[in-house]
Amino acid sequence: MPTLKLxxxxxxxxxxxxxxxxxxxxxxxxxxxxxxxxxxxDPLPSWNNGQAKQAIIDFVARVTKDGxxxxxxxxxxxxxxxxxxxxxxxxxxxxxxxxxxxxxxxxAPQHPEWQTQQPFAALLHNDMKTLAASGxxxxxxxxxxxxxxxxxxxxxxxxxxxxxxxxxxxxKRPYTECVYQPMIEAMAFLRANGFKTYIVSGGxxxxxxxxxxxxxxxxxxxxxxxxLKTKFDTKDGSPVLDRLPQIxxxxxxxxKPENIGKFIGKRPIAAFGNSDGDQQMLEWTASGPGPRLMVxxxxxxxxxxxxxxxxxxxxxxxxxxxEANAKHWVxxxxxxxxxxxxxxxx
Amino acid sequence: MPTLKLxxxxxxxxxxxxxxxxxxxxxxxxxxxxxxxxxxxDPLPSWNNGQAKQAIIDFVARVTKDGxxxxxxxxxxxxxxxxxxxxxxxxxxxxxxxxxxxxxxxxAPQHPEWQTQQPFAALLHNDMKTLAASGxxxxxxxxxxxxxxxxxxxxxxxxxxxxxxxxxxxxKRPYTECVYQPMIEAMAFLRANGFKTYIVSGGxxxxxxxxxxxxxxxxxxxxxxxxLKTKFDTKDGSPVLDRLPQIxxxxxxxxKPENIGKFIGKRPIAAFGNSDGDQQMLEWTASGPGPRLMVxxxxxxxxxxxxxxxxxxxxxxxxxxxEANAKHWVxxxxxxxxxxxxxxxx
Numbered sequence: 177m178p179t180l181k182l183x184x185x186x187x188x189x190x191x192x193x194x195x196x197x198x199x200x201x202x203x204x205x206x207x208x209x210x211x212x213x214x215x216x217x218d219p220l221p222s223w224n225n226g227q228a229k230q231a232i233i234d235f236v237a238r239v240t241k242d243g244x245x246x247x248x249x250x251x252x253x254x255x256x257x258x259x260x261x262x263x264x265x266x267x268x269x270x271x272x273x274x275x276x277x278x279x280x281x282x283x284a285p286q287h288p289e290w291q292t293q294q295p296f297a298a299l300l301h302n303d304m305k306t307l308a309a310s311g312x313x314x315x316x317x318x319x320x321x322x323x324x325x326x327x328x329x330x331x332x333x334x335x336x337x338x339x340x341x342x343x344x345x346x347x348k349r350p351y352t353e354c355v356y357q358p359m360i361e362a363m364a365f366l367r368a369n370g371f372k373t374y375i376v377s378g379g380x381x382x383x384x385x386x387x388x389x390x391x392x393x394x395x396x397x398x399x400x401x402x403x404l405k406t407k408f409d410t411k412d413g414s415p416v417l418d419r420l421p422q423i424x425x426x427x428x429x430x431x432k433p434e435n436i437g438k439f440i441g442k443r444p445i446a447a448f449g450n451s452d453g454d455q456q457m458l459e460w461t462a463s464g465p466g467p468r469l470m471v472x473x474x475x476x477x478x479x480x481x482x483x484x485x486x487x488x489x490x491x492x493x494x495x496x497x498x499e500a501n502a503k504h505w506v507x508x509x510x511x512x513x514x515x516x517x518x519x520x521x522x
Numbered sequence: 523m524p525t526l527k528l529x530x531x532x533x534x535x536x537x538x539x540x541x542x543x544x545x546x547x548x549x550x551x552x553x554x555x556x557x558x559x560x561x562x563x564d565p566l567p568s569w570n571n572g573q574a575k576q577a578i579i580d581f582v583a584r585v586t587k588d589g590x591x592x593x594x595x596x597x598x599x600x601x602x603x604x605x606x607x608x609x610x611x612x613x614x615x616x617x618x619x620x621x622x623x624x625x626x627x628x629x630a631p632q633h634p635e636w637q638t639q640q641p642f643a644a645l646l647h648n649d650m651k652t653l654a655a656s657g658x659x660x661x662x663x664x665x666x667x668x669x670x671x672x673x674x675x676x677x678x679x680x681x682x683x684x685x686x687x688x689x690x691x692x693x694k695r696p697y698t699e700c701v702y703q704p705m706i707e708a709m710a711f712l713r714a715n716g717f718k719t720y721i722v723s724g725g726x727x728x729x730x731x732x733x734x735x736x737x738x739x740x741x742x743x744x745x746x747x748x749x750l751k752t753k754f755d756t757k758d759g760s761p762v763l764d765r766l767p768q769i770x771x772x773x774x775x776x777x778k779p780e781n782i783g784k785f786i787g788k789r790p791i792a793a794f795g796n797s798d799g800d801q802q803m804l805e806w807t808a809s810g811p812g813p814r815l816m817v818x819x820x821x822x823x824x825x826x827x828x829x830x831x832x833x834x835x836x837x838x839x840x841x842x843x844x845e846a847n848a849k850h851w852v853x854x855x856x857x858x859x860x861x862x863x864x865x866x867x868x
Contacts, residue, residue, distance in 0.1 A: 251741060316860060328783055372743075385787050395597060396787030397718075406783055408776035408802050415802070415809045417783045424784070430754035437674055437752055437763045438770070441731050441742030456754050456761070463761045 181265070197236045219365040221515075228513045230472070231506045232362060235469040236369050239445065246467045250370035254444040255469075256436055256457060257363070259377035259384060259401075261450040261491040262473050263392060265344065265354040270432040270490060272383050273315070275338055279322040296321070316423060317376075322381055324404055324421030327411075331419055332386045338485040339387060350522060357519045363392060372444070374398045376436060378428035378453055382419070400439045402427045428453045433460035445469065453498035458505065470505035472496060477511040524772065561615040565711040567861075568704040572818070574859045577852045578708060581815040582715050585791065593814045596716035600790040601815075602782055602803060603709070605723035605730060605747075607837040608819050609738060611700040613828040616836060618659070618725050621684055625668040642667070662769060666754060669726055670750055670767030673757070677765055678732045685733060695867060698737045702819075704860045705794070709738060717792070720744045722782060724774035725800055727764070746785045749774045774799045779806035791815065801842035816851035818842060823857035 290296035295314035298306035381401035446469035606612040617811035636642035641660035644652035727747035793807040
């Protein structure tokens with residue numbers, strides 16, 4: 177009804193030339209307003225204004241300024257990003273460990289020997305002390321036993337199925353919604369500026385690939401992680417890739433720059449991490465010529481997420497924090513720099 | 523002078539309205555003609571019309587037809603392409619072997635032990651019989667000794683320097699100009715249609731990366747090959763990646779689909795090869811759902827390049843040729859399918 181009245185007003189009161197003029201003026205104004213709105217729109221709305229946010233925005237402005245002294249061609253705009261604790265929650269335990277434990281329990285009926293064989297027995301009998309005592313070696317035994325012995329296609333399906341029903345114990349939402357909204361925005365902002373975003377994570381590569389594109393916008397070929405050996409085989413007349421119960425390479429610490437060399441073949445100009453396992457990746461990134469952006473996520477928010485650093489057994493941030501402070505790398509103070517932590521629930 | 527005469531004619535003889543009409547007509551005609559020329563322009567001008575060329579063009583048309591039954595979204599348009607014998611000449615000897623032999627000779631003064639140690643001694647004393655008898659194992663010894671022991675940056679420079687002066691013994695041109703013009707066009711055509719072109723080669727990865735982008739348009743992160751292990755290290759206060767004299771993985775035969783899984787994480791929908799070393803890559807490509815393109819380059823042109831297949835020690839094509847014939851994969855008959863072999867000299 178108001179529309180009708182406006183049309184009548186429009187037709188009755190205004191001469192045609194005048195109305196055309198008004199309409200043109202409106203168009204001009206609308207265009208100018210839209211342009212201004214775009215220019216001042218915030219690419220990182222979940223970040224509070226502060227040094228961390230400004231450092232990212234300034235860095236992107238410098239390397240994308242055509243003809244500027246710090247211009248970097250798009251082909252060299254490589255950014256490598258850790259996953260656990262940098263893109264999604266890693267407390268109270270790495271999500272992949274929870275997956276591994278669930279899968280040991282699920283597979284146990286097919287493996288009666290696990291009832292007495294460590295570290296499987298400890299896990300199956302909830303003997304967490306013995307399990308913890310088995311250390312990294314024990315954990316790798318569990319990982320290869322639960323991640324291997326299937327084809328790549330089967331494993332992708334297993335991960336997808338598990339994530340569809342598993343839930344974070346504290347946040348009561350799927351793990352793929354325990355991702356950091358500010359980092360999702362930072363990656364989108366970098367990609368919108370010609371960057372190629374890579375995950376470089378200690379997590380097993382095929383545990384991340386099935387969902388990294390949907391959740392982070394990162395396709396499988398840009399996901400680098402710890403790998404199992406595979407074997408080309410033929411089953412029922414069809415070629416498959418069998419995942420062997422054997423580690424191929426561990427993508428952590430010095431393994432990160434080594435795998436960046438192998439998979440990408442270029443030195444990143446920006447890198448994001450959150451723990452000592454990312455230190456060498458950030459050092460490698462820092463060591464190239466021209467502008468560089470090294471960022472650490474510091475977990476300082478016990479209320480909305482977790483607060484931990486030097487003493488944590490999960491995602492320890494100690495030496496890398498010292499180096500960041502000494503070399504003026506960007507340290508994100510999660511509590512103060514991030515307006516929101518997780519995306520809105522779906 | 524002719525321009526001046528035309529202008530005078532134009533001004534004197536034609537009324538203004540008529541000349542405007544003529545000009546508009548000319549514009550219309552020119553636009554229509556250009557559009558037609560673009561539609562019918564040949565994306566593969568160095569290919570003779572025939573089954574091989576048509577198969578590539580038809581495949582691309584099928585998978586890119588929006589709404590068609592065989593449409594493949596751009597993210598899944600992955601094509602993997604062998605290098606030696608598929609993109610550049612591999613006769614009379616793999617180019618990388620020539621590089622390796624040159625480098626053994628260059629490094630020999632720093633390695634007096636090589637004068638008596640096999641297979642180095644055989645090579646240094648031109649004892650080709652003993653060298654050949656050392657087989658693959660001997661060759662790998664030479665490769666790790668000449669490709670390792672330097673940083674990744676240093677090795678890239680060594681390859682670039684060598685290629686800048688080395689010359690193919692028969693064609694008397696740089697090796698990077700002994701590439702196949704028809705394949706350069708095929709890759710450009712695929713990329714123009716949303717494909718991501720990957721090299722997947724038995725050649726050592728870092729031997730190809732320094733020049734693959736310039737010569738083939740393929741960036742380092744899309745070059746997959748045999749790899750040496752590397753070690754993150756600090757030299758003179760700067761982080762480097764040391765290349766160890768140790769093979770990490772061999773990208774040949776079943777190693778090709780295994781590395782495609784590791785590096786790309788998607789099954790290609792098209793693959794090009796030329797030897798039995800590509801057989802498993804083509805089988806892996808063929809085994810997915812929907813349209814698939816498997817292509818073998820058959821070297822049938824002794825006059826313009828080389829003719830070899832089942833008996834050749836370099837790039838043997840025997841079992842893969844049988845499988846191609848049985849399964850109707852595309853076999854390029856180099857002599858008849860390719861109008862030109864190499865690009866015009868620069």
